[in-house]
Amino acid sequence: MKVLERYEPLIDDIDAFYAACQRPLPSVVRVNSIKATIEQAKTALDAEGIAYEQADWNKAVLVFPDEQPGANWPYVHGWIHGQEEVSAIPAMVLDPNPGNRVWDACAAPGSKTTQLAAMMEDTGIVVATDNNLGRLSSLRSNTERLGVTNVAVTNEDARNHSLKPFDGELYDHALVDVPCSCEGTVRKNPDVLEEWTYEHVESIVGVQKGILRRAIQTTRPGGTVVYSTCTFAPEENEEVLTYALENEPCKLVPFEIPLESKQGVTEWNGEEYDPAVKHAKRIYPHHNDTGGFFCAKLVVADP
Amino acid sequence: MTEKEENVGSRFDRLPETDAERAVAGRATRQEVLEWWDERFGIEPTVFDEYTFWERGAGKIWVFYGDVPSPSPVEGLGMTALRTRQEHWKPTLEAIQRFGHHATKNQIQLSRSEASTFLAGHDQDLDWDGDWGYLIVTHEIAGADEPIGVALYVYGELRSMVPKGRQREL
Numbered sequence: 001m002k003v004l005e006r007y008e009p010l011i012d013d014i015d016a017f018y019a020a021c022q023r024p025l026p027s028v029v030r031v032n033s034i035k036a037t038i039e040q041a042k043t044a045l046d047a048e049g050i051a052y053e054q055a056d057w058n059k060a061v062l063v064f065p066d067e068q069p070g071a072n073w074p075y076v077h078g079w080i081h082g083q084e085e086v087s088a089i090p091a092m093v094l095d096p097n098p099g100n101r102v103w104d105a106c107a108a109p110g111s112k113t114t115q116l117a118a119m120m121e122d123t124g125i126v127v128a129t130d131n132n133l134g135r136l137s138s139l140r141s142n143t144e145r146l147g148v149t150n151v152a153v154t155n156e157d158a159r160n161h162s163l164k165p166f167d168g169e170l171y172d173h174a175l176v177d178v179p180c181s182c183e184g185t186v187r188k189n190p191d192v193l194e195e196w197t198y199e200h201v202e203s204i205v206g207v208q209k210g211i212l213r214r215a216i217q218t219t220r221p222g223g224t225v226v227y228s229t230c231t232f233a234p235e236e237n238e239e240v241l242t243y244a245l246e247n248e249p250c251k252l253v254p255f256e257i258p259l260e261s262k263q264g265v266t267e268w269n270g271e272e273y274d275p276a277v278k279h280a281k282r283i284y285p286h287h288n289d290t291g292g293f294f295c296a297k298l299v300v301a302d303p
Numbered sequence: 304m305t306e307k308e309e310n311v312g313s314r315f316d317r318l319p320e321t322d323a324e325r326a327v328a329g330r331a332t333r334q335e336v337l338e339w340w341d342e343r344f345g346i347e348p349t350v351f352d353e354y355t356f357w358e359r360g361a362g363k364i365w366v367f368y369g370d371v372p373s374p375s376p377v378e379g380l381g382m383t384a385l386r387t388r389q390e391h392w393k394p395t396l397e398a399i400q401r402f403g404h405h406a407t408k409n410q411i412q413l414s415r416s417e418a419s420t421f422l423a424g425h426d427q428d429l430d431w432d433g434d435w436g437y438l439i440v441t442h443e444i445a446g447a448d449e450p451i452g453v454a455l456y457v458y459g460e461l462r463s464m465v466p467k468g469r470q471r472e473l
Contacts (some may be wrong), residue, residue, distance in 0.1 A: 003407055005308075014317070034401075035377050035400070035401075036445075037464060039445075040445040041445075043445040043446065044444050044445040047444075047445070070471075070473065071471065071473065073473065074444075075443065076422060076451065076469075076471060076473070077400060077449060077451070088428065094458040112314055122368060123353070123368060124368075124369070125367075125368070125369055125371075127472055128379075133378075136378055140378075140379050141468070143379070143382065144383070144395075145384045145397070145469075147382070147397065147401040148381075148382070149366055149368040149381040149401065150366060150367075150369065151379065151381065152367070152369040152371060152375075152379065152380050152381075153377055153378040153379030153380075154377050154378060155378045165371060165372065165375050165376055165377055166371055166372075167371070222459075261449060
């Protein structure tokens with residue numbers, strides 16, 4: 001937990017924060033509306049005697065107090081998909097419509113990709129990019145089990161994403177859920193804190209900036225870009241947003257989410273960020289008993 | 304008559320509409336694919352109106368919502384739907400789960416215990432009055448009949464075609 005000490009100045013209730021970080025997270029699934037309704041999934045789970053609780057902030061999110069999500073008939077049919085609660089937030093903020101063109105810049109293993117596809121009723125197109133071929137195979141296996149047909153998968157560095165295979169058409173929306181130092185996943189993977197180094201933070205910030213820039217460049221004016229991470233580090237969050245505001249035609253906009261959150265921080269370790277970063281949301285583990293998360297919404301302006 | 308081109312296994316090529324437009328030897332056409340779904344399972348061609356079909360890998364046909372320029376260098380377009388370039392075309396479990404509810408024939412409904420045997424990848428002796436060949440396997444869940452996957456019915460035996468990675472002991 002030592003790594004987390006650097007974030008103490010940002011946190012309202014430090015004891016509750018540490019206590020939450022030490023509790024494991026329950027298994028959570030999202031009902032896949034491409035293949036089943038929420039009612040069908042609940043009926044099938046009831047018939048198998050599997051206990052669940054429906055999240056009050058998203059009816060498609062079911063919390064399993066004592067089961068793993070993979071060993072039952074609804075899973076076999078692709079009716080449900082294991083996905084942590086906060087991981088369902090960025091697609092909700094992006095809020096795509098059927099028929100839209102959407103880029104998922106760091107897509108594997110595909111929880112958010114398949115959620116976007118479902119929100120789009122499996123129409124339009126989701127271009128799902130990842131630079132790691134091994135992780136793409138888990139993405140493909142998830143899209144297939146969940147019955148997704150509107151996804152085109154590309155294997156490339158998102159910073160150099162090419163629109164050529166798609167006739168150069170710009171996107172309506174882009175989801176930029178970047179690789180990060182992941183302290184927010186400590187409840188799922190405690191090792192993440194052992195592996196944390198400041199050098200890694202410094203090196204990954206450049207990648208995050210590059211991917212966010214490319215997402216803004218490939219989204220049409222008026223379109224939206226959602227930036228998200230599972231780190232508390234302002235270097236990887238508000239600093240990256242400030243860089244985008246300075247270098248690309250875009251603005252940060254306010255948005256609502258159905259979970260308790262704190263606004264983005266405008267100062268950190270002597271650095272000052274663009275005042276608009278306060279529109280971003282920080283989700284801490286102790287506020288909603290979830291993982292930690294960061295999410296911001298940008299609107300692309302005319303170049 | 305022009306020479307036919309070879310299939311390039313590593314890229315996506317959209318299927319030609321008909322025989323007349325076929326440039327690659329042995330490649331299925333969209334028309335043949337639509338006729339096959341209709342003839343084998345009674346799935347009407349209109350079900351696929353909004354979809355395009357692609358070949359990547361020898362005989363592997365993918366179904367994709369919408370369209371992109373062909374050939375495409377991407378790593379995936381929609382889902383794998385069926386295996387062609389063999390005497391009996393074989394649908395994938397994924398396509399059957401996604402489109403199988405449109406079927407009107409060659410479907411076999413199993414009891415829960417038979418469905419579990421099928422899902423675990425085991426063959427079983429079962430009576431079936433219809434055609435031999437690939438069947439859609441269904442069972443009842445949440446009050447309705449739901450496709451699980453594909454079986455091969457021959458000699459009084461229902462052979463599970465559930466791929467290893469999708470097999471489960473339930």
